[in-house]
Amino acid sequence: MKKSRRSGKVTLSDVAAAAGVSAITVSRALRDSSTVSEGALARIERAVADLGYVPNVAAQALASNRTNIIGAIIPSVTNNVFSDVLKGIYNAIEGTPYQLQLGNTRYTVLEEERLVRTFLSQRPAGLIVSGIDQSPATRELLKTSGVPVVQIMETGPDPIDLMVGFSHRLAARAAVEHLIEAGYRRIAFLGARMDPRTQRRLLGYRDALGDAKIDEDLIMTTPRPSSVILGGHLLGDLLARRPDVDAVFCNNDDIALGALFEAQRRNIAVPSGLGICGFNDLEYMEAATPSLTSVRTHRLQMGATAVELLARAIEGNRPEADVVDLGFDVTPRESTRR
Amino acid sequence: MKKSRRSGKVTLSDVAAAAGVSAITVSRALRDSSTVSEGALARIERAVADLGYVPNVAAQALASNRTNIIGAIIPSVTNNVFSDVLKGIYNAIEGTPYQLQLGNTRYTVLEEERLVRTFLSQRPAGLIVSGIDQSPATRELLKTSGVPVVQIMETGPDPIDLMVGFSHRLAARAAVEHLIEAGYRRIAFLGARMDPRTQRRLLGYRDALGDAKIDEDLIMTTPRPSSVILGGHLLGDLLARRPDVDAVFCNNDDIALGALFEAQRRNIAVPSGLGICGFNDLEYMEAATPSLTSVRTHRLQMGATAVELLARAIEGNRPEADVVDLGFDVTPRESTRR
DNA sequence: TTGTACGCGTTATCAT
DNA sequence: ATGATAACGCGTACAA
Numbered sequence: 001m002k003k004s005r006r007s008g009k010v011t012l013s014d015v016a017a018a019a020g021v022s023a024i025t026v027s028r029a030l031r032d033s034s035t036v037s038e039g040a041l042a043r044i045e046r047a048v049a050d051l052g053y054v055p056n057v058a059a060q061a062l063a064s065n066r067t068n069i070i071g072a073i074i075p076s077v078t079n080n081v082f083s084d085v086l087k088g089i090y091n092a093i094e095g096t097p098y099q100l101q102l103g104n105t106r107y108t109v110l111e112e113e114r115l116v117r118t119f120l121s122q123r124p125a126g127l128i129v130s131g132i133d134q135s136p137a138t139r140e141l142l143k144t145s146g147v148p149v150v151q152i153m154e155t156g157p158d159p160i161d162l163m164v165g166f167s168h169r170l171a172a173r174a175a176v177e178h179l180i181e182a183g184y185r186r187i188a189f190l191g192a193r194m195d196p197r198t199q200r201r202l203l204g205y206r207d208a209l210g211d212a213k214i215d216e217d218l219i220m221t222t223p224r225p226s227s228v229i230l231g232g233h234l235l236g237d238l239l240a241r242r243p244d245v246d247a248v249f250c251n252n253d254d255i256a257l258g259a260l261f262e263a264q265r266r267n268i269a270v271p272s273g274l275g276i277c278g279f280n281d282l283e284y285m286e287a288a289t290p291s292l293t294s295v296r297t298h299r300l301q302m303g304a305t306a307v308e309l310l311a312r313a314i315e316g317n318r319p320e321a322d323v324v325d326l327g328f329d330v331t332p333r334e335s336t337r338r
Numbered sequence: 339m340k341k342s343r344r345s346g347k348v349t350l351s352d353v354a355a356a357a358g359v360s361a362i363t364v365s366r367a368l369r370d371s372s373t374v375s376e377g378a379l380a381r382i383e384r385a386v387a388d389l390g391y392v393p394n395v396a397a398q399a400l401a402s403n404r405t406n407i408i409g410a411i412i413p414s415v416t417n418n419v420f421s422d423v424l425k426g427i428y429n430a431i432e433g434t435p436y437q438l439q440l441g442n443t444r445y446t447v448l449e450e451e452r453l454v455r456t457f458l459s460q461r462p463a464g465l466i467v468s469g470i471d472q473s474p475a476t477r478e479l480l481k482t483s484g485v486p487v488v489q490i491m492e493t494g495p496d497p498i499d500l501m502v503g504f505s506h507r508l509a510a511r512a513a514v515e516h517l518i519e520a521g522y523r524r525i526a527f528l529g530a531r532m533d534p535r536t537q538r539r540l541l542g543y544r545d546a547l548g549d550a551k552i553d554e555d556l557i558m559t560t561p562r563p564s565s566v567i568l569g570g571h572l573l574g575d576l577l578a579r580r581p582d583v584d585a586v587f588c589n590n591d592d593i594a595l596g597a598l599f600e601a602q603r604r605n606i607a608v609p610s611g612l613g614i615c616g617f618n619d620l621e622y623m624e625a626a627t628p629s630l631t632s633v634r635t636h637r638l639q640m641g642a643t644a645v646e647l648l649a650r651a652i653e654g655n656r657p658e659a660d661v662v663d664l665g666f667d668v669t670p671r672e673s674t675r676r
Numbered sequence: 677t678t679g680t681a682c683g684c685g686t687t688a689t690c691a692t
Numbered sequence: 693a694t695g696a697t698a699a700c701g702c703g704t705a706c707a708a
Contacts (some may be wrong), residue, residue, distance in 0.1 A: 005704065007403050007461075013686055014631065022367045022695050027687065037693060054459040058405075059685035061396035062700050065345045077424045083416045089444045099456075102440045116436075121392040123345075228622040257622065264627040284566040284595065289602040343699055350702065360679055365703065375677060397701035400684050650678060679708075684701105692695080 010051045013227070018047035061123065070310060071119035072128040073103040073112060073233050075195075080282055081252075081299060082130070082171045088166045088303025089128070096311055098125060102193050105130075107195060126310035132163075133158040133196040148313035150306045152198060156326050162313060164305045164324040166297060167199050171328040172204030175277050175295050176249050180212050184247035184275045188218035188261060190234045191235065191251035192226035201279065207251055226251065229235050231258020232265075239266070247275030249335070253282040256292055260335070276335040290334035300328040348389045356385035399461065408628045408648060409443040409457035410466040411450060413533075419590075419618055419637060420468070423490065425676075426641025427466070436463060440523030443468075445533060453474045458483050464648035470494040470501075471534040486651035488644045491671050492535060493663050500651060500663040502643045504635060508543030509666040513615050514587050515634050518550050520614045522585035527554035528597060529589035530564035536589050537616065541676045543587055556580055564589065569596020577604070584672070591620040594630055598673070614673040627670035636664040645656070651656055 016023040029036040029044045036044070045171050047053070061067045072089060074082045079323040086102070093100055101124070103115035111166050112129070121128060126148040132155075133173070142149045142160050189205045190200050194315050202219070209217055220238045224230060231254055238245055250256035256278030259271060268274050270290055278285055279295035305324055310317050354361040359378050367374040383393070387518050389494070399405045408429060412420045424440070431438055439462070450467070454476050457465060464486040470493075472480070480487045480498050493504040504652035506666035517525050527543045529536050542558070547555055558576045562568060569592055576583055576598045594616030598608060606612050608628055616623055619634035641664055 005403070005683060007463070007684080007686095011684095013685080023685090024687075024696085028694085029453070031687090035693075040693085045460065048592070055453075056685050058396045058399035058461055059700090060687080062394070062702085063685075063687040065343070065700070067396070077415075078418070080418075081419050086415045090444075100440070102438070107430075117392075122395055132421050146708060196417045228625040230624055258625050259629040261625050284592070286597050287566040287570055287599050289599045347701095349700095361701090362703080363678060366678090369703090373677075378677085394701055397684095398684085398703080400701075400705040401701075403684070403703095519682085677708105680706090681704105683704085686700085688699080689696100689697085690695105692693100 007056075009056070009311045010053045012053075015047045018051060019043040030238060030328065054218070059335050065123060067123050067125060068098050069119075069122060069124040069127065069150070070126045070307070071101045071103060071115075071122075071124045073105060073115050073119070074130045075105045075107040076257075077102075077104055080242060081280055081297075084299035085306075086247075086304040088300035091300065091309055092304035092307035095305070098307075098311070105182055106194070108139070109133070109135045110196035115142075116141055116245075121151065121338050122146075126150070127315050128152055128306050129311065130158075131197060132159075134160070148310050150309050152302055152306045155323055156199075159323055160332075162309045162322055163304075164302055164309060164326060166326050166328050168200045168206065169204040171295050171297070172201035172259075172279070173207045174204075174328070174330050175279065176205050176208035177211075178245045178293070178330045178332060179275055180208065180214070180251060180276060181276055181338060182271075183338045184336075185214060186216070186218065186245050187214070187222060187249060187275075188238050188242070188245045188257050189251070190238065190248050191219070191221040192224055192229065192230050192234070194221055194223055212305065218245055220232070221251075226254050228254045228258040230257035232262035233258075235262040237261040240255045245274070247277070250276065250278045251281050253285055253292070253294055255334075256289065256294065256323060257284065260290075260292060271335050271338050275338065281331055285331075286333065288335075293333045293336040294331055296329040296331045299329075302326055318328070348391045350391075350562070351396070352389055353382065353385045355389050356389060375401070403461060405435050405461055405463060407439050407459075407460060407462040408436045408440045408464045408466065408514060408596075408645070409441060409453075409462045411453050411457070413443045413445040415440075415442055418620055419635075422637035423644075426546050426638035427496040427645055429638065430642035430645035432643070436649070443542045445531070447471070447473045447476070451479070454479055458485065460633075461485075462550055464488070464651050466490055466644050466646045466648065467498075468524075469535060470561040470599040471578070472498070487647050490640055490644045490648050491540075493661055497661055499645045500644075500657065502640055502647060502659055504663060504664050504666050507538045507542040507545065509633050510539035510587070510617070511637070512542075512660045512666070512668050513617065513631075514543050514546035515549075516631070516647050516668045516670060517585045517587060517613055517615055517674060518546065518552070520585075520609075520613060520670075521676045522674075524554070524556065524580070524583050525559060525587060525613075526576050526580070526583045527589070528569065528576065528586050528593050530562055530568050530572070530593060532559050532561055536635040539589060554584055559589075559652060564592050566592045566596040566599070569593035570600035571596075573597040573600040583612070585615070588614065588616045589634075590618035591623055591630070591632055594632065594673075595622065595626065598626060598628075598630060609673050613676065619669055623659075623669075624671065626673075632669055634667040634669045636666075639648075662676045 619632035
C-alpha cells in the first residue's frame with residue numbers, strides 16, 4: 001500500500017510525461033520559453049492546455065524562495081483617499097506578474113508592525129507602506145529585510161527605501177495662503193483623527209498664518225475619526241466659541257462638506273459669510289452647491305507610481321530618484337470666491 | 339562543496355535542535371500544544387522565541403495542501419458600499435487564523451472568472467464572491483472546488499454554497515412605496531452603471547408603481563459609473579424632459595446627493611418641490627441639508643457574517659441556514675417629508 | 677508522547 | 693538544449 005498524498009491536481013511531471021520531456025524542461029519552458037527548443041515548447045504548450053495545468057504557487061515559493069506578492073499596508077479601507085490609492089495600485093499591477101496582498105492597520109502603529117512581520121514572513125517581492133511614521137522596530141524590519149519598500153502618501157527625509165507622495169505641510173500652507181489672498185482673515189482649522197499627516201497639515205496652516213502676520217489661530221480638533229457629520233459639529237462648536245470666524249480650512253473634504261451643510265442649516269452664506277476649503281478634492285467637491293474649494297492630491301498616480309518604483313527595484317534596476325514628489329494643486333471654487 | 343539552497347532563515351529543525359527534540363514535535367507543539375509534554379513545550383517555546391522562528395507558509399501549504407487564506411472578490415475598491423463590506427470582513431477576520439486576500443473585478447464577469455481561477459489555484463480555505471451573477475463557468479469552478487464559498491451583497495435562488503445579503507428588488511420597492519405614501523406621484527428612477535443589482539432595483543421601482551396603479555414610469559439611466567456629478571446631470575436631463583416630476587428614487591446615495599445639489603442650484607425646494615430618496619444610507623445622508631432619505635443596508639454586518647459563515651463551514655460544522663437575509667430599513671428624512 | 681521516513685511540487689546545481 | 697539529482701521546510705502516516 002503506497003501512501004500517496006497527492007492533491008489530485010495536474011503537476012509538472014504530468015505535463016512532462018505528456019510532452020515526452022522531463023519536468024525541469026517544462027519548468028524552464030514556462031518561465032523562459034527561449035531556453036527550450038521549438039519542438040519541445042510546442043508539445044509542452046499543448047500538454048499544458050490539454051491537462052489544464054496550473055502551477056502550485058506554494059511549491060514555487062518553497063523551491064525558489066521567492067513570491068510574486070506585493071504587499072500593501074494601509075490604515076483604512078473605507079477612507080476614500082486610501083481607496084483611490086488602492087485603485088491606482090490595482091490599475092498599475094494589472095499586466096505585471098505581481099499579485100497584491102492587502103493589510104489594514106486601522107491607524108495603529110502596532111498593527112502595522114504585526115502586518116509587516118506577517119508579510120515579510122511570506123517573502124514578498126515588494127512592500128508598500130503608508131506614511132512616514134513607522135515604529136523604529138518596523139523601520140528596522142523593513143530595512144534589513146532585503147525586500148524593496150515604498151512609502152506612499154507623503155514625502156519626508158530619511159526614506160526607508162523608496163518613497164512617493166507630497167508634502168502635507170506645504171499643501172496645507174498653500175491652501176491657507178489661498179484663503180488669505182481671497183481676503184479672509186479669521187481663518188480656523190477644523191481637524192479630526194489627528195494622525196501625523198493631519199498634524200503636519202496643521203503646521204502648514206500655522207506657517208501660512210505666521211507669514212501673513214495673522215497671529216490668532218482658531219483650532220478645533222477632535223481625535224475621533226473624520227466624518228461629514230463631525231464636520232458639522234466642529235463648525236458648530238467653533239461658531240459657539242468664535243462667531244466672528246470668516247473661513248475654515250478643513251483637514252479633509254468630508255469635514256468641509258459637513259461644514260457646508262451646517263452653514264446652510266444656520267443660513268450662513270458661503271462664501272460671503274464663511275469661506276470653506278477642504279483637502280484632497282474628492283469628486284463631490286466640484287458638484288456641491290456652492291462648489292467647494294479643495295487641494296487636489298494625485299492619489300491614483302501615487303498608487304501607480306508606487307507599483308512602478310517597486311517593479312523596477314524588484315527587477316534590479318533601481319529608479320534614479322528614490323523619492324518622487326507628486327505635488328498638489330489648490331483648486332479654487334465658489335466656496336472661497338469672495 | 340555542499341550545495342545548500344537554504345534561505346538563511348530559522349527553520350523547524352533549528353528550533354528542534356535548540357529544544358532537544360525532533361522537528362515533528364516542534365511542528366505539533368506549534369499547531370496543538372496539548373499533544374506535547376509540558377517540559378518539551380516549554381523548551382520549544384523558549385527556542386522559538388530565542389531564535390525568532392517564523393513558519394514558512396509556502397512549506398506549510400505544500401506539505402498540508404491547505405492554506406489559511408480567505409479570498410474576497412469584489413467589483414470595486416473605491417465604491418463606499420464595498421469598502422464598508424470589506425471593513426466588516428477585516429473586523430471579523432481579526433482573531434481568526436485566516437488571512438484575507440483581495441481581488442478586484444472592476445465590474446467585469448471575465449475578470450471575476452480569472453480571479454476565481456487564480457484564487458482557487460492557491461487552495462484557499464474559503465472564498466467570498468460578490469453578487470449572484472457569476473458566469474456559468476465561474477459557478478462550476480466554485481461548485482466543484484470543494485472550497486466553501488459565500489456569495490455576498492444579495493440574496494437569490496440557487497446559491498452556489500453559502501449566501502448573505504438582502505433583496506435589492508424588495509428594498510427598492512419599499513423605498514418607492516415610501517415616496518408614494520409621502521404623497522409623491524410622478525416618481526422618477528435615476529440610475530448609473532446599470533449592473534445587475536441596479537437592474538433589480540429598477541424592477542422593485544416598477545413593482546411599487548404597478549401596485550399603486552401609477553403607470554407612467556420616468557426612468558433616467560446611464561451605463562457610466564456612478565458619481566455625485568452624474569447625479570446632478572441625470573436630474574438635469576430628467577427635468578429637461580419631464581419638468582413635472584415630483585420625486586426621484588436614486589439608484590444610490592451619490593446620485594441622490596448630486597440631485598440635491600442640482601436642485602439647490604436650480605432653486606427647487608426639497609422636499610416640497612422635489613422629493614429625493616437614495617440607496618444605501620451612507621454617512622453623509624443624515625448630515626445633508628435637508629437630510630436625505632435613504633435605504634439603510636447592513637454592510638458591515640454583511641462582511642462579518644460572510645466571514646462567520648465561512649469559518650464555520652471551513653471547520654466542518656456547516657451553518658444551519660445556507661442563506662442569510664440581512665434585510666434593509668427605509669430611513670425617512672427631511673428630503674421626503676412633504 | 678515522541679520519532680522515523682517520506683512525500684508535497686517545484687527549482688537550483690551540475691553534468692552531458 | 694536537456695536531464696538527473698537533490699534540496700526547499702513542513703506535515704502525514706505509521707511505528708514505537
